[in-house]
Amino acid sequence: DAKTTQPPSMDCAEGRAANLPCNHSTISGNEYVYWYRQIHSQGPQYIIHGLKNNETNEMASLIITEDRKSSTLILPHATLRDTAVYYCIVRVNQAGTALIFGKGTTLSVSS
């Protein structure tokens, strides 16, 4: 019963922006939105997180709607190396100390 909904898969052309959506309509006021990605079978890699404001770092931008019920991860210039499974996470365990992963979105970047 993950608290997020993501499309199972998306395609993107190399060099274009990849916009990955996530719905989290039951998010609580103090819950962060985290994005991770997993390339092939490697360990998940942290990308970005946010609470209310939009965030940007060297990897991506995170746009959170004003009502916080959805967000979009933006990879501004996708490359073949960005092909991965992208996880949007808001759910933590009852103790509030561990992230609970869903199935994510498989992003395929092609030339």
Add this chain to the structure above:
Amino acid sequence: NAGVTQTPKFQVLKTGQSMTLQCAQDMNHNSMYWYRQDPGMGLRLIYYSASEGTTDKGEVPNGYNVSRLNKREFSLRLESAAPSQTSVYFCASSEVSSSGANVLTFGAGSRLTVL
């Protein structure tokens, strides 16, 4: 900058054998975690340790035990391995920021096959 180190990377066991997966982090994080990932699935939390000296069950703890040996090390033990425990195991560590954000750093994974 090692981050989170897991050993072994690969292991094959026979049903009923026991083994311990080792995890160590060098970031002075308080919290550590063990997840498993089955083919085509997301990660599922097995056990976690919010701080040195404490451990708690996650989503799928049955068949596993853990030990938080010290602040750096968190081991996962399979006492009697079963084919259903064939999976890739990931260890992670984190430190909750002053704002409440909890960003995890993951190891490279340990691929376990139980025959």
